[in-house]
Amino acid sequence: QTMRYLPQLGAVEHAKKAAELAVEIGDRSTENRARAVAGQVYVNHPLGADALAILEPAAATLGEDEPDAGPVFSELARIYMMLDRDEEAVTMAERALRAAGPARDTDVVVNAMVTRGSAILGPTSGRFDEAEATMRGAITLADRAGHISAALRVRNNLISAVIGDAPLGTLIPIWDESIEHALRSGMAGCAAQHLIVRAISAASTAGRETLRA
Helix, strand or coil: CCCCCCCCCHHHHHHHHHHHHHHHHCCHHHHHHHHHHHHHHHHHCCCHHHHHHHHHHHHHCCCCCCCCCHHHHHHHHHHHHHCCCHHHHHHHHHHHHHHHCCCCCHHHHHHHHHHHHHHCCCCCCCCHHHHHHHHHHHHHHHHHHCCHHHHHHHHHHHHHHHCCCCCHHHHHHHHHHHHHHHHHCCCHHHHHHHHHHHHHHHHCHHHCCCCCC
16 A cells, blocks of 8 residues: 555554564564554654664665565665765665565655655765656656655655756746645645745745755
């Protein structure tokens, strides 16, 4: 099933309990999903150290061919990227892609592509065009598969990638798509955020900043 963003920290305890129960009955797939969800909640708040405490031990014991290993690798890659540990983020994102690809887990594939694309923009790589192409491909896959959260995330990160290089006319359609997706999904707060940044950017290039997530 597609993972959803869980806003409440209390969800972590439920996810941890689910992982424990899964271990007891030998359900490796559910265990991996539950640990990934627990880490995802911490990542979204963001609480990097708490996310690492869950995800790094889980990833250390996982093979890429194990059921539902992809979400663990993907969320760990994301927190590495957000902590500017970009080389580790790329390595872990590629593990997520290899794990999720054969099962056609497109939600994990899209998010791993976004993370990888964002991480290779680091100051030591300079792989701007590859990053942009990776994230535009992720947009196509996210939209086709109906992964709304991933579609919003990739557009946010794509804007972060091209904002210093692309003309405003290139950015506005991406913002408009984000606003449309958010409103259609009942995510008014997200829509408002993109609308405010779009308005500031249209008025002044000095305000054209966003954060990768």
